[in-house]
Amino acid sequence: MKVVAFNGRARKDGNTAILVSAVFRELKKEGIKMELVQLAVKKIHSCIACGKCFEKKDGRCAAKGDIANNCIEKMADADGLILASPTYFADVSTEMKALIDRSGYAAKVNDDMFRRKVGAAVVAVRRGGVIHAFDTMNHFFIISRMVVPGSSYWNVGIGREAGEVKEDDEGIATMKTLGAKMAWVMKKPNK
Numbered sequence: 001m002k003v004v005a006f007n008g009r010a011r012k013d014g015n016t017a018i019l020v021s022a023v024f025r026e027l028k029k030e031g032i033k034m035e036l037v038q039l040a041v042k043k044i045h046s047c048i049a050c051g052k053c054f055e056k057k058d059g060r061c062a063a064k065g066d067i068a069n070n071c072i073e074k075m076a077d078a079d080g081l082i083l084a085s086p087t088y089f090a091d092v093s094t095e096m097k098a099l100i101d102r103s104g105y106a107a108k109v110n111d112d113m114f115r116r117k118v119g120a121a122v123v124a125v126r127r128g129g130v131i132h133a134f135d136t137m138n139h140f141f142i143i144s145r146m147v148v149p150g151s152s153y154w155n156v157g158i159g160r161e162a163g164e165v166k167e168d169d170e171g172i173a174t175m176k177t178l179g180a181k182m183a184w185v186m187k188k189p190n191k
Contacts, residue, residue: 001186002033003118004074005082008096012038015124015165016084019157022172023082023122026179032186037074039095042067046094047101059110061102068102075103076113079186081146083137084122090129092136100140107144115145118185120178126160149185151178 005024009016017036024034044066052062059076060069075081083100085092092100107114121137123130134154141148155178157171158164165171 001031001079002035002077003027003080003082003182003186004035004037004078005084005122006037006039006071006096006099008039008083008085008093008099009124010040010086010093010095012040014086014162015157015159016086016122018163018165019122019124019155019171019175020082020084022175023120023179023182026176027183030180030183030187032080032183035074035078037067037071039067039071039093039099044068044071044095044098044102046098047105053105054109057109059106059113061106063102068099071099072103072106075107075117078117080118080120080182081114081141082120082122083140085124085133085137087123087125087129087133090132092133096137100137104140104144112145117144117146118182119144119146119148120155120182122155122157122175122178124157124159124165126158130154130156147185149178149181151175151181
């Protein structure tokens with residue numbers, strides 16, 4: 001079993017990656033393989049609404065020149081997905097939104113190719129707007145017919161400067177519970 005996480009932070013490391021690491025520690029205890037994809041390392045462009053994914057139905061986005069199709073392939077091969085984003089102006093980062101739009105269309109027109117995978121949203125926030133960002137990622141999972149496990153609270157960690165989220169004991173505890181719950185759901189037969 002494998003979980004692939006996508007860090008939507010515009011910079012490679014920081015609070016968002018720290019939260020994902022807390023989830024990963026629990027998945028590792030359960031013997032689940034993990035991979036972290038940093039969307040900031042290579043650019044991902046927004047959907048251009050060309051409609052070619054509806055015509056080709058090949059499990060890919062027709063637009064080329066960025067990491068979108070590589071991400072879509074990783075999503076299709078994984079048993080579980082984590083979408084992780086900081087909160088920018090009460091929503092996800094532009095990189096995360098681009099991934100959601102492009103992978104969502106590719107999956108939808110290809111017989112909901114992400115259906116029954118386990119999906120979890122993780123949000124890093126300084127103060128406000130977190131619920132909207134959390135909802136944006138969860139809407140992707142739900143429309144993709146995925147299974148969304150709960151945790152002990154919303155999957156949120158609070159911190160502004162890099163590393164501050166480590167001081168959010170409740171946020172880190174929530175991530176640990178999320179990792180354990182993801183593993184539990186993924187190991188259930190006939191998911």
